[in-house]
Amino acid sequence: MDQRIIKTNAKEIFTKTNLPGADYVINQYVGCGHSCSYCYARFMARWKGYGNWGTWVEAKMNAPELVKNRRVNGRVFMSSVSDAYQPVEKALELTREILKNLDKGINLSILTKSDLVLRDIDLLKQFKNVEVGFTINSFEGEEKKLFEPGSPTNNKRVDAMKILKANGIKVFAFVSPIIPGLIDIEEIIRQTNKIADYYWFEMINLRGAGKEFSEILRQKYPESYEIVHDKQLFADYVDELRKTIKNSGVKTKGIEMH
Numbered sequence: 001m002d003q004r005i006i007k008t009n010a011k012e013i014f015t016k017t018n019l020p021g022a023d024y025v026i027n028q029y030v031g032c033g034h035s036c037s038y039c040y041a042r043f044m045a046r047w048k049g050y051g052n053w054g055t056w057v058e059a060k061m062n063a064p065e066l067v068k069n070r071r072v073n074g075r076v077f078m079s080s081v082s083d084a085y086q087p088v089e090k091a092l093e094l095t096r097e098i099l100k101n102l103d104k105g106i107n108l109s110i111l112t113k114s115d116l117v118l119r120d121i122d123l124l125k126q127f128k129n130v131e132v133g134f135t136i137n138s139f140e141g142e143e144k145k146l147f148e149p150g151s152p153t154n155n156k157r158v159d160a161m162k163i164l165k166a167n168g169i170k171v172f173a174f175v176s177p178i179i180p181g182l183i184d185i186e187e188i189i190r191q192t193n194k195i196a197d198y199y200w201f202e203m204i205n206l207r208g209a210g211k212e213f214s215e216i217l218r219q220k221y222p223e224s225y226e227i228v229h230d231k232q233l234f235a236d237y238v239d240e241l242r243k244t245i246k247n248s249g250v251k252t253k254g255i256e257m258h
Helices: 044-048 094-101 115-124 141-147 154-166 185-192 211-220 221-229 230-249
Strands: 004-008 014-015 024-026 054-058 073-080 106-111 130-134 170-178 198-203 253-254
Touching: 094 115, 106 115, 115 130, 115 154, 130 154, 130 185, 141 211, 154 170, 154 185, 170 185, 185 198, 185 230, 198 230, 211 221, 221 230, 230 253
Parallel strands: 004 054, 024 073, 073 106, 106 130, 130 170, 170 198, 198 253
Antiparallel strands: 014 024
């Protein structure tokens, strides 16, 4: 998919955040070429006015300069309204330049859906406290086309986790979005439990995903739609999910319910 690239300059790149486990976020990009239909950052399209989500990416070209000679107290998360390793990063290399310039003593956490992160192993190894997380789910075939048309496959993400782990870099699995009937938690854990240092689990946030996604779910996967809209069915599903995770014995930071 061709995307419009809007090159801008920012005044600040470290932004205070209320995200769990983070004190600051770095968003060198706004918008994302992965074009996930459930993306919780889609609301940014209304603020920016560039067009529909997935058709544009805003790139803060001076971001690498803004991190030079800077040290913040607390945990820094990359990124909250984009993916640091989305397709445009191959050409612009903003993420790579930021990693070059960042204080290597900073406490850095990166979340991505892309194996492009492997390009920067040399830089990641220079950090004293860094971790890389991968959004893992089990979308394949038609589901993948509907929900995550521009992102690498889950198999590529798991393989990238293995390579990072082998290179001594801490990795975690962000299992999301969990949609009843569409996500195989047991299989995901089986694939990753010998790799991931820990897990986050996140149920689908229908409000954040928006009406268009909810309609896709209603039309294509009515049973899943019914469960997430029925309080009792949803509560029963979450209870079973908690049991599955507990019985698996994996280390988890929690289940995000929104």
